Amino acid sequence: MELFVVNRHEGDQLQEVPENDEQSKLDKVLKKIEKNKKLRLKQKEKQSEIQSAKQKTIEARKIRREIKASIISVPENTNNEFIDKTVEEPIQNESINTEKPSNKKRRLDPALLEGFTVLGADNVSNKTKVKRVLPNWLSNPSIISVNLQNLETKVSDLKQLDKGLRKLLKANGVKYLFPVQAQVIPWLLQSIHDSQVIFPRDVCVSAPTGSGKTLAFALPVIQALKKHTVKKIRALVILPTQDLALQVFKTFKMYTQNTSIDVCLITGSNSFAVEQSQLITENKVFGPISRIDILVCTAGRLVDHLKLTNGFSLKNLEFLVIDEADRVLESVQNDWLYHLEKHIHLEEPGSQDVHVLNLQTLQKHRPPQKLLFSATLSQDPEKLQKLSLFQPKLFTSIMENQEETNNIEKPRESFIGKYTTPSELSEKYIVTSVELKPLFLYKFIKMEKLTRSIVFTHSLESAHRLTLLLRTLLEDKVKVEEVSSNLQGKSRNQLISKFTGGEIDLLVCTDSLARGIDLPNVQCVISYSAPKHLKTYIHRAGRTARAGEQGLAVTLLNKTQLSKFKGLLEQANKTNVEELIIPEDDLEPLEEKYRGSLVELKKIVEKEEKLNLERTLVAKGNKKTRKKRKRQDSVGTGSNT
Template sequence: MMILSTKLFWKEQEKHGDIKNKKIDVKNLEGFTVLGDENFAKKAKVKRVLPKWLANPTIISVNLQNLKTKVSEVKLLDKSLRKLLKANGIQYFFPVQAEVIPWLLKANSHTDVIFPRDVCVSAPTGSGKTLAFVLPIIQALKKHSVKRIRALVILPTQDLANQVFKTFKIYAQNTNIDVCLITGNHPFATEQNQLITDNKAFGPLSKIDILVCTAGRLVDHLKMTKGLDLQHLEFLIIDEADRVLEKQPSLQTGKILNLFSLQKRRPPQKLLFSATLSQDPEKLQKLSLFQPKLFTSIVAESGEAPDNIVLNMETFVGKYTTPRELAEKYVITSLDLKPLFLYKLIKLEKLTRSIVFTHSVESAHRLAILLKSLFKSELKIEEISSNLQGKNRSVLIDKFSNGEIDLLVCTDALARGIDLPNVQCVVSYSAPKYLKTYIHRAGRTARAGEAGLAVTLLHPSQLAKFKGMLQQADKQNVEELTIPEEDLEPLGEQYKQSLQELKQFIEKEEKSDLKQTMSAKRKRKT
């Protein structure tokens, strides 16, 4: 009855022109509840309130073309380390290094008086984050003569751990600092022997000063290696921090990060580094950070200094950045012709020293076989995935770095942190599901100030989701690269032949695997 009366009321008002010519005074409409009137006040938007350290970060430029800080000018850094930098061809520090290294050196010059603040660094891949923590740690630990594990560096993958280990070894030259790498590439007993020596008088003693490791292997050693002592730790570094904590939740819940609350001495200084470091206060709270300091990068407009950038913190927090030198494109493809689109893309862009990412080990394997068939001897193509043992992976990565391999087809096992020099292009054959995945894939190219290209192959149905994902990072510069299907028609017969060769190769592999399985079963029975 009330609804009917309301409709009649509005019709009467329309007849007399009350609605068309003036606004209705809603407050004076007795007996009626008017919903959705434009005069109703909108609810005020709740503003995000951030902790002071997140709301006031130190902004770092990602411009690697105009380096201003000479290594020789950073007098806080030991002369011996400056000489080693020069010997390795480093004359200028990247922006992240120029900001973080002096800050850490100053913070650790007064540790006897005051606890050093924890540090979070969010900067694009290839911007020099590794050296930003390696140099201050080596300088701080040079004063010690007794062997203790004083720095622990945790990484998400074997490849990245090996890379960081090599950097530590280079800059620990001419010091008494011993660095150890444990990732599971060697037998457990061998790693234990690298870590601990059994002294008859004093029991188990540390043989090292710096331990570089993967998260899972560290947890294993904490459980089973007698005498592994982290009570003298001065630095806890988590590189690619978000990935480490995703893979090993136990690092959040107390096995590592909260282990040091029971110490009689000061807890270690925590240093967290990542291109996609979470800036969610609730997640960061779990890390028990002490008076944290945030360094973060944004892509400034050309010529704009970081000090002049005004941030909108409501949209800034949680944003990820990519290097200024990175060109980003996407190609619309049909599913059945997707490999052929990739083949044509490689031809058009004349790609070598490039990486192609797929979503699974099986997909990487099949695509590598198909591309080898299509290109014949024209390009050297290999695949790399979690199926490969550590030594074989390292051999392939070294060959690719030396230019002996043109295309690496891989899974996201290679997407995090690993530094492959002079990568021309990264192709996402399988569209990334998450923004983090896209950022880390693209981060394999355009490193250390070099130009690079990232291309994503998309089915038309994936385009809207892909663009929506990019909007999360305020990316407006991703362009479409058009490859007409008509250009693929002359390749039809070649494509059919390659598909047939792929089928035959897979069938041969399956028969071989079946024979091996049956043989293994017979051996177990006998």
């Protein structure tokens, strides 16, 4: 019957718990409380340990800082043993004296501080300067004299040179060879003769501008190519500018008279199609055939023909001449060096790598002999590495004040003769203020009665405005013209011809005329804008004192530019540059004239700007008119159809 008994709900009355169960529950609660206490204690201990560790780290750092300070300013009672221990071993003793060091400084033996950089210390010797080690061919060149007054080598004495070339030299008034020609030509001729047996060495020549470098490579190349009867491009001459390329081309044409050698010039002055016809002729049987033996060119135009001219080949190249080599190598125009190397070493399918040196590669892929010429030859290993020179031979010239030290053994890191100028060159500078610089220039021109002189500026705008100002100041008593890259080839050549003929007295130009151009009988070169680089100064000054003639180079400087200019000259070991003083008191009578010239200059410039604006608007209007007519013509044609 108990199965059917139903217990009634009597509310939330607490059931009675036996006494033993209540005690057990209480014990469990107490144990849990005790356990939590222990956990909290452990956490506190861990936190305290972490905090103490941090504190110890801070204290250790503080001790290290104090020790470093003590090394710079060491107390007198500190011995050397303490310094050695703190520098070489970690800090273990926590009882180190951390009192504030004395202000008295004590000089230490630098050997004690070895391996430890002390910031702000004035008693630590400077680090040893790393010395570069140049290859033997750069540090031990063959020395060329720069004295062009006492020429000793007669053309008739150079028996290695072809008789016909000697006759042409005499016919052109060349009786004596310049020092660079007297040394380089015989060496190259012997090298060419020996190349039938041994691989020819590459040649680098660093000599002043106007010292005869063009003939030094032109004559040996012409003599070597006389033996060939089949037309192939066997000599390639690369130059940085059209003017220089034209100048070298004329030299080759002059000395290839009465020979079967054909010379071609490609610089972009003619159309591309005309240049292609000069290079290649089409034969119905044999296809494209070369028409020339020697190619004179600029780097950018060369790449265009390598890519686009069918049949243009340099696989038979024997000589690669790079004149003004430092500037040509700096040029990245069309990546010319990469394309030239790729074309010269063009491989047949399945052939071996051309960089593997063996009998097969020497016979099939013999690279040309490289001839580098410059007044400021680069010694940058990265640039020279690109050329892959083979056992190069260096010829360089030095100034007379260095000749006494020729026999002294040079350190391997020195490159003598990198920057040289002719001994006939006189160099001076004038310190001026910015506002009065044109007036100083005018006064100097009047003092020296200058003719056949060149004035260099840093920009086209500066050259143009200076030309206008000098014209108003000189009042047409001195003929002044400007030459810049804006001038087209024919106009530019005409101006240069007038200058060399004496019709123009002053030529104002940018540095586009500073490289290699042979302008005979230049009396003075003036740097109106101070040169930023030594190379710029060397090439500007090289426009005068050429071929043994006397010349003067003058630089106008602000007071802030003087120290930098002297620093540039020190790089070339130039210590004989004198200051030319023009007192400002001498300029006072010219004040009114100068102000009037500035006013006149402003009027001319404003007139030119207005005229240029009108031309621009007319050109835009004509363009719109042409477009409108085209649209009307197209509409009319559409309606008729």
